Structure formats: structure tokens, C-alpha cells
Amino acid sequence: MKTRQLGAKGPTVSAMGLGCMTMTAVYGAPSDKTESLATLDRALEMGINFWDTADIYGPYENEELLGEALTGRRDKVYLATKFGIVRKGDATGVDGSPAYVRSACEASLKRLKTDVIDLYYLHRVDRDTPIEETVGAMAELVKEGKVRHIGLSETSAETLERACKIHQITALQSEYSLWTRDPESGPLAACERLGVGFVPYSPLGRGFLTGEIKTPDDFGAADWRRSNPRFQGENFAKNLEVVEKVKALAQAKGVTASQLALAWVMSKGEHIVPIPGTRRIKYLEDNAGAADVVLSAADLAEIDAAFPADISVGDRYATGMMGSLNG
Structure with a gap:
């Protein structure tokens, strides 16, 4: 696996990371711990050492899984986790208060069985807490040696700029793919200007761009994607046309x-x-092959012509969650 530097002053990591969220049943199918651990093993064999998780995945189970996988080889992985999304009954909220920053970090360290987190993200911006206060508290964790680098997720260019005045932001993680080009409206350029690495999550459109999903019936009854506007009714049918374009190209x-x-x-x-997520070795290996694909200027022009920024149909989250984006 090739490598890339994560931001102007950041670490060198595998050019493609591994999103671990789906290893703990987020998409409805029962989790298979043995399969997930085998996939993590294979990732390291292939040189994919940039692993991404979050405390809310499970919740907590995903970090615990990685804590087990890291035993005896913590130094071989550049480990990223996130905090800030909290459960409030049947709903979720966001907490970026300084007190919660510290308590969330301490809890993640225990679950991950490590004494330091390589990259600690604020999962979503807390609109009730100034970003300066949240990042200031995260910076204290860096001073104490509990965190090496800090990042943000789904923030606006303006918020990123404000955060960088408090402490160097190593990476911004946001959704980015052929059918989600929102970061091109400002955050991508801000990252380049500020020397911040950019980490696209769901670069395969939550599995849709793989061409493996043909009908809504391909989702299990408990699959979160059933409630996603892009996977429902006419939206699904229209978005399927996008997938056919990907397959043809x-x-x-x-x-x-x-x-x-x-x-x-x-x-x-x-x-x-990018951090495409999978818990299966065959998909991990297929994804890794992308690092060796060379796209010419003509290829890129053809792709961009086929996939304008507004090509997807439907919001990328249900109404209640859309408000937490681009914070």
C-alpha cells in the first residue's frame, strides 16, 4: 500500500485507510467478530494501517473490538477515533463541552486498551459550545500525551479556520464521493489552504457505488440505510442510474x-x-486495488461530466440528522 502525509504537518499513513464502523452491526446484519478480526489482520498484512472508529459505533463495541485487535501490535496502527455524538434516550445529541471532551477520551482509551489515541476527532460540532472551547480542551489532551493529533468531522470551512487558530488540525473527516460532493463547496479548499488532511468517509456511497445493491430488498430489516432518503422509493431508482454510470466507466x-x-x-x-469501510477481506482487497488505478486527465474529465455535484437524489441523512452537518 502506498502512503500519504495527512496534512502539512501530520503523520504519514497508508494512502487508504479502513473504516471499521460496519464491523459492529451498524447496517443491520449480525456482527461476526471472527470475520472482522481476520479483516483487520489482513489490512495490516497489506499495509493498511490507518484505522478509523468512534465511541458511538455500537455504541462502544467497535472501540472494544479494535482494542482486542490492537493487542501486541499497537505501534503498527495509526488509530483514529471520534467523540461528541451522544445518545439521549432514543435520539442522539452532540456534546463538545470541555468536561465531556476529557471524560470521553478517558473512556475511549480504556476501551481501546491504549495509552494514546493517534487522531482524536470531534464527531460533530456542538452548536451550543464555541469550537474554540472544544478544540482548546482537545489541545490539553495533546499536551498531556493522551492524544497525538486532533481532527474535526463535518465542519464548515469557517469553523475549520477558527479551530486552526487554537491548535493545528491534522484532518477533517467528511462524507465525500461521486454522489456526495458537498465538501467541494468550501471545506476541501480550506483544508488545502490550512494544511489540513482530508479524510472522506463513505467514499463508496454507503456501499451503493459498488454496484452490489440492486433493490431496497437487499437491505436487512434492521439496516439503517432503509431510513435514508437516498435509498427510498423513487430516489433509489434514480440513484441506481448513477451506479450504472459508475459500472460502465x-x-x-x-x-x-x-x-x-x-x-x-x-x-x-x-x-x-479515504476510509472505505468493510468487514470482509474480499472487499478490503478489492478496495485496496484503487490505490494503483491511474486516472488520466481525459478519464477525470469524463467522470466529472458524468457525475455533476447535484447528481444524487435525496438528502444524505434523515431530516433530524441533516442539521448536524457542515457545522
Whole structure:
């Protein structure tokens, strides 16, 4: 696996990371611990050492899984986790208060069985707490050696700029793919200007851009995507046309749909490190092949013409969650 530097002053990590969220049943299917651990093993064998998790995944189970996987080889992984999304009954909220920053970090350290987190993200911006206060508390964790680098997720360019005045932000993590080009409206340029790495999550459109999903019936009864506007009714049918375009272009290039979609994301800048998520070795290996796909200027022009910024139909989250984006 090739490597990239995560931001102007950040660490060197694998050019593609591994999103671990789906290893603990987020998409409805029962989790398979043995399979997930085997996939993590294979990731390290392949040189994919940038692993991403969060305390809310599970919640807590995902960090515990990685804590087990890291035993005896913590130094081989650049470990990222996130805090800030909290459960409030059946709903979720956001807490970026300084007191919660510290307590959340201490809890994650225990679950991950480590004494330091390489990259600690604020998962969503707390609109009731100034970003300066949240980042200031995160910076204290860096001074204490509990965190090496800090990051933000789904923030606006303005918020990122304010945060960087308090402490160096190593990475911004936001959704970015052929059907979610929102970061092009400001955050991507801000990252480049401020020397911040950019980490796209869901670079395969929550699995949709792989071409493996044909109908809503492919989702299990408990699959979170059933409630996502892009996967419902007419939206699903129209978005399926996007997938067919991906498959056609990929076939012409001699690569898989996943590899084309990932290669396009990676072509947008050397400071970009996507984290496609999977718990299966076969998909991990297929995704990794994207790092070797070379897209010419003509390829990129063709792809951009086929996928304008507004090509997807439907919001990327249900109404209640849309308000937490671009904070």
C-alpha cells in the first residue's frame, strides 16, 4: 500500500485507510467478530494501517473490538477515533463541552486498551459550545500525551479556520464521493489552504457505488440505510442510474466500480486519504486495488461530466440528522 502525509504537518499513513464502523452491526446484519478480526489482520498484512472508529459505533463495541485487535501490535496502527455524538434516550445529541471532551477520551482509551489515541476527532460540532472551547480542551489532551493529533468531522470551512487558530488540525473527516460532493463547496479548499488532511468517509456511497445493491430488498430489516432518503422509493431508482454510470466507466477502464469510485476520490489531492469501510477481506482487497488505478486527465474529465455535484437524489441523512452537518 502506498502512503500519504495527512496534512502539512501530520503523520504519514497508508494512502487508504479502513473504516471499521460496519464491523459492529451498524447496517443491520449480525456482527461476526471472527470475520472482522481476520479483516483487520489482513489490512495490516497489506499495509493498511490507518484505522478509523468512534465511541458511538455500537455504541462502544467497535472501540472494544479494535482494542482486542490492537493487542501486541499497537505501534503498527495509526488509530483514529471520534467523540461528541451522544445518545439521549432514543435520539442522539452532540456534546463538545470541555468536561465531556476529557471524560470521553478517558473512556475511549480504556476501551481501546491504549495509552494514546493517534487522531482524536470531534464527531460533530456542538452548536451550543464555541469550537474554540472544544478544540482548546482537545489541545490539553495533546499536551498531556493522551492524544497525538486532533481532527474535526463535518465542519464548515469557517469553523475549520477558527479551530486552526487554537491548535493545528491534522484532518477533517467528511462524507465525500461521486454522489456526495458537498465538501467541494468550501471545506476541501480550506483544508488545502490550512494544511489540513482530508479524510472522506463513505467514499463508496454507503456501499451503493459498488454496484452490489440492486433493490431496497437487499437491505436487512434492521439496516439503517432503509431510513435514508437516498435509498427510498423513487430516489433509489434514480440513484441506481448513477451506479450504472459508475459500472460502465469502470468496465471501460478495466477496474471494478469500487476501484473507480475510490480512485476518483484519491485523485482530488495528495492530502486526501479515504476510509472505505468493510468487514470482509474480499472487499478490503478489492478496495485496496484503487490505490494503483491511474486516472488520466481525459478519464477525470469524463467522470466529472458524468457525475455533476447535484447528481444524487435525496438528502444524505434523515431530516433530524441533516442539521448536524457542515457545522
